[in-house]
Amino acid sequence: MTERTGDTRERIKEVALELFSEQGYEQTSLREIAERLGVTKAALYYHFKSKEEIVRAFVEDRVGQLAELIEWVKSQPPGPQTRTAFLQRYAASIDIGKQHSIMRFFQENQPALKSMEIGERMRERMLDLVEVLAGPDADPVSKLRTAFSVFVLHGGPFLLRDSGITDEQRRSAAMQLALELAGHPTPAEQRAEGATR
């Protein structure tokens, strides 16, 4: 065979994600992706029927992971302990492979994703996640606190990129703030806690 099975498709996804997350979706042309891979644009169209299809391919990977994470949260008792335990799992899930790039791409390319159905799916998943984490009857402030606890893990390290510290220190600082936010009980949880004492 002329090449290892499925390899080219994966390499296109990887290079595209790298460029899309670094430069932006609209700022990256298929020509650029093709050149980086040492092929022509036409080759890309053999593997994907459009530019948007490439996005769909790697965002779907992340949507699948989120579905699993959401199921895990649902299987746990609601509350601050589950939220803080979740953040450890979530951090691990973005630190492997290209998941962190996917989240950065998702954050920074909302206008482009608005017209894609995969963007809508991703957005809904993130909202679902916050919903199950905070609990359906959480007040708005608690929902925000929960949403930002997750958000800090993506955006925090990036925000600290100009400080003279290591990646590991950035991740650690983000995790510390995330835990602080997630550990805060909602009013509903406080009432429940008081009732069982």
Place this chain on the structure above:
Amino acid sequence: MTERTGDTRERIKEVALELFSEQGYEQTSLREIAERLGVTKAALYYHFKSKEEIVRAFVEDRVGQLAELIEWVKSQPPGPQTRTAFLQRYAASIDIGKQHSIMRFFQENQPALKSMEIGERMRERMLDLVEVLAGPDADPVSKLRTAFSVFVLHGGPFLLRDSGITDEQRRSAAMQLALELAGHPTPAEQRAEGATR
């Protein structure tokens, strides 16, 4: 005169900002802006020499406001009290006119802004702001906490847009979390506080 002085230029800025912040910079064509105004593209080019120049015009407004806010912070004693007082001023500054749209545009169009010098200026201003608010010797977690206290005011209300609550309740929830984050003293501030007791 055929029209009220400077009016058209301002109307272009307004319409462009509205479309750029709702749909994205790349997703909005000059044709669309012109149509909305009831003129042709050529008319836009009489007032602005490029699409990017329109962005520069309204982002510069915000950069100027930020400079003033930063000066105010510098004039105050550093610490949690100044940070919380600042957030009130900051919230007021984005609630007037189109400043909130400018910040949304800034957040959601980072890839497009990356190649514009006005984007760089804006980014630097925001980093300066966090620097003076948190204090130069703040640890990474405190810097993050401070950065997110400001960020919550932009992003928080937008994140809660699907909850069945009013705009006012959204703003209030965002402010509450922002104050919680900004009110937290940094380790350096805690030491200084202990020393003066």
Place this chain on the structure above:
DNA sequence: GTCTATATTAAGATAGAC
């Protein structure tokens, strides 16, 4: 599965009349 060549389209931008 990848190439060359090309179709198609729409954007940003300009020239010059009025």
Place this chain on the structure above:
DNA sequence: GTCTATCTTAATATAGAC
């Protein structure tokens, strides 16, 4: 100050040979 008309460019996408 705004128009019509046009230029220029570069992108996504496709046809068909190899």
